[in-house]
Amino acid sequence: MKKSRRSAFSPETLPKCPTGIQGLDEITFGGLPKGRPTLVCGGPGCGKTLLGMEFLVRGATEFDEPGVCISFEETAEELARNVASLGFDVDGLIASKKLAIDYVFIERSLIEEAGEYDLEALFVRLALAIDSVGAKRVVLDSLESLFAGLANESILRSELRRMFRWLKDRNLTAVITAERGEGDLTRYGLEEYISDCVILLDHRVTDTIFTRRMRIVKYRGSTHGTNEFPFLIEDHGISVLPVTSLELKHTASEERVSTGIPALDTMFGGDGYFRGSSILVSGTAGTGKTTLAAHFVNAACSRGERCIYFSFEESAGQVVRNMRSVGIDLKRWLDKGLLRFHATRATSLGIEMHLVKMHSAVNEFDPSIVVVDPVTALLNSSTQSETRGMLLRMVDLLKAKQITALMNTLTHGADPLEQSQVDISSLVDAWLFLRDIETGGERNRGMYILKARGLAHSNQIREFLLTSHGVELRDLYLGPAGMLTGSARVAQEAKEAAEAGLLRQGIEKQELIRDRKRKAIEAQIAALQLELETEVQESKQVLAQEELRLSDLDRDRSAMAKSRSLNAGTRESGRKSGNKAGGRA
Amino acid sequence: MPEGAPERRRKTPEEPVGWELRLYVAGQTSESLQAFANLKRICEEHLAGNYRIEVIDLLKNPQLAAGDQILAIPTLVRRLPEPVRKIIGTLADTERVLVGLDLRPRG
Numbered sequence: 001m002k003k004s005r006r007s008a009f010s011p012e013t014l015p016k017c018p019t020g021i022q023g024l025d026e027i028t029f030g031g032l033p034k035g036r037p038t039l040v041c042g043g044p045g046c047g048k049t050l051l052g053m054e055f056l057v058r059g060a061t062e063f064d065e066p067g068v069c070i071s072f073e074e075t076a077e078e079l080a081r082n083v084a085s086l087g088f089d090v091d092g093l094i095a096s097k098k099l100a101i102d103y104v105f106i107e108r109s110l111i112e113e114a115g116e117y118d119l120e121a122l123f124v125r126l127a128l129a130i131d132s133v134g135a136k137r138v139v140l141d142s143l144e145s146l147f148a149g150l151a152n153e154s155i156l157r158s159e160l161r162r163m164f165r166w167l168k169d170r171n172l173t174a175v176i177t178a179e180r181g182e183g184d185l186t187r188y189g190l191e192e193y194i195s196d197c198v199i200l201l202d203h204r205v206t207d208t209i210f211t212r213r214m215r216i217v218k219y220r221g222s223t224h225g226t227n228e229f230p231f232l233i234e235d236h237g238i239s240v241l242p243v244t245s246l247e248l249k250h251t252a253s254e255e256r257v258s259t260g261i262p263a264l265d266t267m268f269g270g271d272g273y274f275r276g277s278s279i280l281v282s283g284t285a286g287t288g289k290t291t292l293a294a295h296f297v298n299a300a301c302s303r304g305e306r307c308i309y310f311s312f313e314e315s316a317g318q319v320v321r322n323m324r325s326v327g328i329d330l331k332r333w334l335d336k337g338l339l340r341f342h343a344t345r346a347t348s349l350g351i352e353m354h355l356v357k358m359h360s361a362v363n364e365f366d367p368s369i370v371v372v373d374p375v376t377a378l379l380n381s382s383t384q385s386e387t388r389g390m391l392l393r394m395v396d397l398l399k400a401k402q403i404t405a406l407m408n409t410l411t412h413g414a415d416p417l418e419q420s421q422v423d424i425s426s427l428v429d430a431w432l433f434l435r436d437i438e439t440g441g442e443r444n445r446g447m448y449i450l451k452a453r454g455l456a457h458s459n460q461i462r463e464f465l466l467t468s469h470g471v472e473l474r475d476l477y478l479g480p481a482g483m484l485t486g487s488a489r490v491a492q493e494a495k496e497a498a499e500a501g502l503l504r505q506g507i508e509k510q511e512l513i514r515d516r517k518r519k520a521i522e523a524q525i526a527a528l529q530l531e532l533e534t535e536v537q538e539s540k541q542v543l544a545q546e547e548l549r550l551s552d553l554d555r556d557r558s559a560m561a562k563s564r565s566l567n568a569g570t571r572e573s574g575r576k577s578g579n580k581a582g583g584r585a
Numbered sequence: 586m587p588e589g590a591p592e593r594r595r596k597t598p599e600e601p602v603g604w605e606l607r608l609y610v611a612g613q614t615s616e617s618l619q620a621f622a623n624l625k626r627i628c629e630e631h632l633a634g635n636y637r638i639e640v641i642d643l644l645k646n647p648q649l650a651a652g653d654q655i656l657a658i659p660t661l662v663r664r665l666p667e668p669v670r671k672i673i674g675t676l677a678d679t680e681r682v683l684v685g686l687d688l689r690p691r692g
Contacts, residue, residue: 102651104654104656105654106654106656110669110670110671111671111672111673112670112671112672112673112681112682112684112685113672113673113674113681114672114673114674114675114676114677114678114679114681114682114685115616115619115620115623115674115675115676115677115678116616116674116675116677117616117657117658117659117660117673117674117675118616118657118658119656119657119658120611120614120643120657120658121609121611121643121650121655121656121657121658121660122656122657124611124643124644124647124650125647125650125651125655125656127647128647128648128650149656150656150657150673
């Protein structure tokens with residue numbers, strides 16, 4: 001499966017044989033030990049035979065490694081029929097010499113043991129089958145039948161030991177299945193002989209939900225995932241669900257994707273979420289989580305991106321209709337093939353099955369946006385810790401593919417949010433919280449960003465309005481009376497508007513008065529100016545008249561003096577001084 | 586055991602062959618030789634003249650192992666009379682061989 005990864009291994013490390021089984025090669029970091037036997041043990045019906053068959057079929061079809069199955073339980077026809085439902089063409093592979101199945105029938109009641117024997121005939125048959133296809137892989141299924149069919153256990157043990165040695169010497173990668181024992185891994189302690197790799201399969205029912213699990217008990221010379229990994233037998237074979245990012249190697253994109261609501265983009269510093277991040281939207285019932293998701297989807301589809309909407313409460317038709325009422329037309333994206341709905345009842349399947357369905361849907365459709373609405377519905381189908389595990393795996397999967405995921409969760413009204421969902425919080429990158437604000441006999445919606453990793457985000461609560469053209473965000477009114485929403489806010493806004501109007505009027509009036517005053521003063525100034533000018537004018541006239549009179553007097557006197565000097569010269573000097581003084585007075 | 590011979594017949598002219606036995610071996614191992622000797626002895630004692638033994642060496646004819654569902658070596662198969670019986674081992678335990686061949690009641 002991961003050929004490129006395998007080729008990067010240095011020669012000293014254990015060579016591995018990829019199984020091709022989804023997820024198994026991840027948890028074993030490359031596959032089963034090459035050229036060595038691997039023991040697969042588990043109870044009845046846990047999928048041992050299927051694992052073996054898939055190992056062979058994938059080997060033959062994907063890795064050009066033919067295989068041999070020595071079956072002690074089922075005939076070749078039965079095996080072929082059993083796995084045909086998984087799309088494995090066993091008959092075709094047998095015909096094309098890529099697979100050989102030898103059914104070894106063994107029935108204790110038909111066999112009498114009289115003396116020493118060995119299992120050389122089994123070796124002969126195995127060798128024949130291996131040579132017929134040039135096998136690189138071998139499955140022995142299952143050894144229990146051998147023990148059940150033959151009485152002499154000590155011979156069996158020594159022969160099995162010889163068999164495993166024989167397989168190793170031929171550099172065959174073998175899968176040997178065995179029933180799980182009471183205290184030990186296997187009923188006959190076979191794990192003692194096969195010490196390279198032991199895989200334990202298990203299934204259990206918890207809260208009426210059936211879960212299969214796989215654990216790598218032992219893997220000599222290699223690291224491996226040590227946890228129990230849920231696995232499924234689904235349409236295409238076995239699917240193990242590893243926490244893909246055991247190493248947390250996600251690439252972190254700097255690219256941003258719009259939330260679909262400009263005002264919300266602003267709250268996230270202008271551009272919305274990071275691409276490939278996981279966003280949790282939590283809120284009580286009816287706070288608009290789905291609408292928020294629809295906006296996001298709508299914006300993505302408008303950019304030509306593909307989206308998958310996993311709905312666990314509403315059918316596709318319901319969502320489309322309901323979103324039309326807030327002015328979001330999702331149908332056109334459905335018609336264009338950009339949007340795909342997966343609507344299932346959460347309780348219809350176990351949680352792993354949900355995850356696998358989501359997994360395969362994501363792999364098939366290759367979306368850039370995924371919406372899960374709501375994640376909480378899945379809680380009902382599993383326990384809290386399992387849900388968390390599932391969410392973790394889902395988030396991992398989506399992150400690895402750089403898919404932006406928006407998950408809705410329903411919170412209970414009374415729940416202190418941070419407590420109830422703190423476990424989910426650590427998985428997500430951004431968390432939007434929608435809540436009811438009850439004031440003045442009204443229920444209104446508020447929204448704030450609880451966290452947004454790596455983003456400068458608004459710390460304010462906004463009022464969240466659902467209008468006929470979608471979501472609108474309003475600043476909350478914060479005043480001396482506290483936080484106001486809804487009609488209280490509208491009323492307050494109106495009141496403020498009125499107050500502002502009054503103030504504005506007052507200012508205008510003041511301005512008018514000042515204008516008038518200025519005009520009055522200006523008029524006064526003008527009048528005084530006029531008066532001043534008049535006076536200046538008048539005084540000028542008086543002065544001019546005086547000057548005139550003076551010059552007249554001078555002329556008269558000189559005329560008189562002329563005439564006197566003509567008449568009596570002696571009197572002239574006395575008269576002259578007297579006249580002069582009198583004329584000036 | 587005579588080497589290599591895939592079959593060996595013993596037949597008396599006056600009686601039809603009632604018992605058809607096959608002994609599967611893999612090469613001439615001591616177990617195989619023991620088994621053949623033991624079988625011959627038992628047959629001579631209990632089925633004198635009325636049996637036929639076929640020895641099959643799986644090293645030479647490996648493809649024959651599947652037909653009779655042979656797993657262990659040596660394996661004696663009673664092909665006739667029916668039903669088919671199988672006895673594995675060196676056939677050293679005569680009692681068990683006789684039981685296995687239905688020559689002695691089970692108990």
